[in-house]
Amino acid sequence: MHSHLSILTTLFNLRDTLSALITRITDQPQEAITKGIVLYNLGEFSQAKSYLTIGATAGDRASQYALAEVIRRQAGSITEEAKNWYRLAGAQDHVYALMRLGDEASLKKAKELAQTEADKGNADAMLELYELNQNIEALRKAADAGSLEGQYILAVKYDKDESLIADSRLRRATIDLLLRNAAEAGFSKAMHWYSNRFPINQNLxxxxxxxxxxxxxxxxxxxxxxxxxxxxxxxxxxxxxxxxxxxxxxxxxxxxxxxxxxxxxxxxxxxxxxxxxxxxxxxxxxxxxxxxxxxxxxxxxxxxxxxxxxxxxxxxx
Incomplete structure (x- = not known):
């Protein structure tokens, strides 16, 4: 009896050890994904690369896209290595990865994916459509639908191209409104620009x-x-x-x-x-x-x- 209990105890301990090991192995890619994306968002590309590689290899499409972006930025162009990761992310319907690839089939797929979501009212998808065709009307739709990034980019476009709003007062008021709305909703880049525009920049x-x-x-x-x-x-x-x-x-x-x-x-x-x-x-x-x-x-x-x-x-x- 004593021997039987000892064997059972050993087996249960082994089970618990294996369970803990499996959990740790399973968690490792997720930890790498989280760490890699954080470092990528911070612009620490050299540090991010090894973590993103783990996540990308594990099949995470956000890591695949981010890794390709790191490689592109470091090389100054889209290399074959970057394309490989863009392709893997694109195979999982990552619209921006498909856009980076830029070939006819990839762009067609990107447009179909973005249009499907945009038709459902997805503001981020509307912004993707703008990035695909650079049509200012698509950007306006994205901004109107609530894309904070779209609002910010639209403000930039109005600021750089005065022909889009000929009246200077209306143009300034429109830019201010776009920036204020995005800033109040928590878009950091809009906060920075808005606070540096007159008259806000005079109100310390x-x-x-x-x-x-x-x-x-x-x-x-x-x-x-x-x-x-x-x-x-x-x-x-x-x-x-x-x-x-x-x-x-x-x-x-x-x-x-x-x-x-x-x-x-x-x-x-x-x-x-x-x-x-x-x-x-x-x-x-x-x-x-x-x-x-x-x-x-x-x-x-x-x-x-x-x-x-x-x-x-x-x-x-």
């Missing part, structure tokens, strides 16, 4: 609020600007912040800049952030710096993953 309390909202989204550039403001980098010779009207808070500001420096490597402003961090440290005690890093870790836990919030497909800025 309101401009500061928009920056704080961007930082709350963990927009990497918003977080950095917020930290720089709190550390006094926008102050004039009289110690007055002329950009946002911030009062100094070195602990919080250092913590935010430190978080950006620690989280990024490929950010275009990384060197600037690092230099500002070193300058700020000269004004702080060891205890203050420790408190700042503690604040940064708390911020990281209580906010979404840091991101550049790039547009899904378009290259407009």
């Amino acid at each position: 309390p309101l401009r500061r609020q928009w920056l704080e909202k961007r930082a709350e989204l963990n927009d990497v550039n918003g977080v950095l600007d917020y930290g720089l403001g709190l550390c006094g980098f926008y102050e004039d010779d009289n110690g007055v912040d002329k950009e946002y009207g911030f009062s100094r808070n070195l602990v919080k500001g250092y913590g935010l800049i430190w978080l950006v420096v620690e989280t990024t490597a490929e950010l275009s402003r990384h060197t600037t952030a690092k230099q500002c961090l070193e300058e700020t440290a000269k004004e702080m005690t060891t205890d203050q710096i420790a408190a700042a890093k503690t604040f940064a870790q708390q911020w990281k836990k209580s906010h979404p993953p840091m991101s550049e919030y790039r547009l899904a497909y378009s290259d407009v800025v």
